Amino acid sequence: MGRGDVKTKKGKIFSKSFGKVRPARIRKTTATAAPKAEPKA
Structure with a gap:
């Protein structure tokens, strides 16, 4: 039960x-950027 034992965390x-x-x-996936709101004319 040590470094050679692959069944343990240390191994x-x-x-x-x-x-x-x-x-x-x-790995947390990054959220895609939301499209910018178009300015009202």
């Missing part, structure tokens, strides 16, 4: 893998 960090024990960071 996943060492082997640079992700899974149930160490979920990957969820």
Whole structure:
């Protein structure tokens, strides 16, 4: 149970893998820019 054990969080960090024990960071999608309101004539 250490760096060589891929079933633990420390082992996943060492082997640079992700899974149930160490979920990957969820990237938040940026919202698309709303179209600018046209000035009233």
